[in-house]
Amino acid sequence: MESALEGITLGEKIQNNLSVGSLFWILGASYLIVKGEPDIALKYTMKGLNIMEELKYQNGIAICLSFISHIYLYKGDLYLALEYCKKSLSNNEISDNAKAITLHTLGGIYRENGELQKALKYYKQGILLSEELGNTTLLIAFLTRIGTTYRMVGNHEKALKYITR
Structure with missing residues (x-):
């Protein structure tokens, strides 16, 4: 996770927003899978989603939406999990x-x-x-x-x- 944080800092410095957005998603995944901390995972994945949306990078948006769905499933919120999953699948460029x-x-x-x-x-x-x-x-x-x-x-x-x- 330290490597992802360092990568985010470097990516921001050189203005490589696609890498920064991807690293936020990876950091979110790490917090859920390795540490079992869905709230922190959601915070980082949402940051990644916001960057992907700013860049209009459709596959990145779909990946973030899918993982947000997975986070809500982990938390037991099936309604929000389903909403984010459907948003991800509705993206034609996934x-x-x-x-x-x-x-x-x-x-x-x-x-x-x-x-x-x-x-x-x-x-x-x-x-x-x-x-x-x-x-x-x-x-x-x-x-x-x-x-x-x-x-x-x-x-x-x-x-x-x-x-x-």
Whole structure:
């Protein structure tokens, strides 16, 4: 996290706003994933979002919105998580990788809300996109989520099919 803060200072000094915005998002992710501090993560990610919006960098905006959605999911605020997720997906210039990550978050929101069929719908869309991208890490994440979701509804045969694929 120190490196990100140093990078932000340097980026501001040389006026590389795209790097600064990206580093704020990375710093936010670090605070959530490493430290489990969603409020600080949200503060930094919002700073990154503001910079991306000033730059009109659509993919950066979509990535920040997606991660803000993930933060709200972590905090248990499914309404705001869903709002930010939908904003991210409505961006036509979102990269396929960012879209896949957002689909994973969207599936998680519906799963947490008990809407398991909707969750499965978005996870399955994510599988197709992950396969197109050749992103095995995301593919495994989607397969695992689908398997555990099928287990939640009592369909152990399908759960096993996806988890062992």
